[in-house]
Amino acid sequence: MGARNKLTASFVKSAPVGKHGDGAGLWLHKRADGGAQWIYRYTIHNRRREMGLGALADVSLAQARESADQWRRVLKSGKDPLTEKRAEARRVSRSDTSLAVITQDAFEARKAELKDAGKAGGWLSPLNIHVLPKLGKVPIEDLDQRDIRDALRPIWHDKAVTAKKALYRLGIVMRHAAALGLDVDMQATEKAKALLGEQNSTPKHIEAMDWREVPDFYQSLDEKAPTVLAMRFLILTAARSANVRKLKLEQVHDNVWTIPAEELKGRKGKTQDLRIPLSKEALEVIEQAKPFARGGFLFPGKSRGVISDMTLSQLMTRRGVKARPHGFRSSLRTWLAENTEAPHEVAEMMLGHRSDSDVVRAYRRTDYFEQRLALAERWAAHVSGANSNLVKIVAAR
Template identity: 30%
Template sequence: MPLTQKMIEKANKRRRYSDGRGLFLSVSSSGRKTWAFLYRFRDASRDTTSEDGKVKRGYLEREMNLGPAMWSRVVGTPDEKDALTLDDARDKAVELRRLVRQGVDPKAERDRETRAVVRVKRGGSTFEQVANQYIDMKKAEWDAGGASEQSWRGSLGKHVYPVIGQTAVDRIDRADILELLRPIWKPKAEGGSIVTATRLLPRLDQIFEYAIAEGLRSGANPADRHNVKKSLPDPSKVHAPKRHKALPYADVPAFIKKLQQRSGVAPRALEFTILTAMRTSEIIGATWDEIDFATGVWTIPASRMKIKRRGSGEAREPHRVPLSKPALDLLRALPRLEGNPFVFVSVQERKKGEGLSNMAMLNLFKEDMGYKGEAVVHGFRSSFKTWAAEASDYPHELSEIAIAHYPNDKTVSAYQRTDLLEKRAPMMRDWASFIYGLPTDAA
């Protein structure tokens, strides 16, 4: 039943009084009367699918305060300058319903405009302020230990803030972004750093998208990575990716024999690195609770992986490594220190109770064993990959997942939800058999 002026005057209970079609009179416990507009706004993220495959459309329930109500015929509400009469409120509700039909969320639109006005009054936010807000908001989903946060703050602090850090974020245009990137969009030999530059561009892109979403600037994103790249040289034409020197896979069995003659933690860590084809950081950070001897699987938390396995919008997933018999035997023979969770423990007096240093394997390989200039520890991953491609019949995708290279294509990633662990296990056994010179079924 529509409200009347008399009903508005007499309304004194704390409740909502409906005028119909989303317009309500709200009365507070103190007797203050305000107008509110309630509506449903289409929200695809709330869609649900029934068992028979039918999609039920989802909606967001919204309430928008329209302001105080003018409820007295005689004096009105003298302390409320913007008080709305019943007719005013109905006219406002008609306009809001029209916006909803057009696909505009009126409350979100008003909030955005309000934020923009407030920011203009306080002189605008600088790029550095906005970047710090974005990092603070996103860092919770980044790596444990702050590796990503440190990388973002470091690259922006060195290359971006000195140039546009104190500039209002709504005053920066595409020309400013190009001027910022061009000096470093070239090889290091020429005073640039193309790797740093290509990492910076997506970060700038995300920060400006955030600024636009927050109402801090309007118009196009000046750092849109796809458009900006059109005005810069093709990175592949000005930068040759660094290739890690690797031992030919045919030389690895002889190297393993030399390595087994050495005692200590570092030689065993290097041997385990070769057996699993994993990165140095993943090896030295390994803890005993990640190793399952019953199943023969090493599960590395996603937070410790360089490349994240995400799946289709899912939480980050860990990387699983099938362990061959030689790998498991190596682990069982390692000493365990009470209170120390690390598989490969530091032997340095000042670092006892910690994990192995990230230089231990490198120094062993380059200095002690004399391979300086010939190969690097990381190169054993290439040795494994080449062996898999040239000396085995295993598919390329298996060896890629074995070294924790997951597809970048989001569509491929969405459908490939398995890590093919069962198929990778025989490959790692064959790799172990090859490097130790064992019969194929012995590892």
């Protein structure tokens, strides 16, 4: 398909008259009258086709690339993008074009790219809660920046992250509507952002328990129940709640827990799984949890599926603890910094973080498993109350 992303935003802004290729069929046509148009070129059934993706004034380079990617997937499926676009436009013109309907259509077009195909509803949640109750019945062609501003203003500062997600995803819905051939204001979300102004909220960090207090809390978790055992396992591994709650027995072999790449946060498009070293204490927790396993999951919910993140948080609340489950990752990281000589890259790998570039990792080819296992045993000894001696961890060369 050839190289992609050849153009830059600065070049696009001052591009000379002519046609400029971004790669993989995406072109910018700069006209002599000062106007500019994005074009997607492709070949199907030995026929060369061109599809307009919008004017440069309305569609940025990033947006044009996103739109081109959408139509490349259609082409890859064996369908003619231009024919599909026209068919969609005809179908939509005869149907409901309310924001709610178009939002659902945009979601359906993208859910295959989302984790678990969007079944958890996270992508739609900001729109379902804060936008659609107010604007869902409005025809998307009539939607303007003032409507969007009024919908998001109540949460713009108090729930800044959620508001940003809602605005960004609303922009995707608007671009989807334009791709369907609907006459929408492609700049509506950017104009709304200008009307809303800068957010003045201060990010709130997740409450974390001081590493010195973790042993008392851990040792109080003496009930043999899925939620309690999951909490102990989460503390011992400092893994993310979602990965712990969805742990399957088939992912554990000897003292290694392997989390598939597709289940890792921030690893979209990567193929490398994450190996978590399991201390003897963690393996004992697994043995205690096995009698409760159901449907392949080690920590099942009461009725079906797995325990929820809220269930773990409520366990801490009932015990009078302000910290949240995710905060134990910070507890471990601080303990590593203050009580061990673990190199930065090893300490970061304890949390599944990537501290180097893809190039550096390609040459390094190690995940410091043995070093991390030694640290996991020390952490387990600390939280369980067993004695431990300082072990110097040296990075592999």
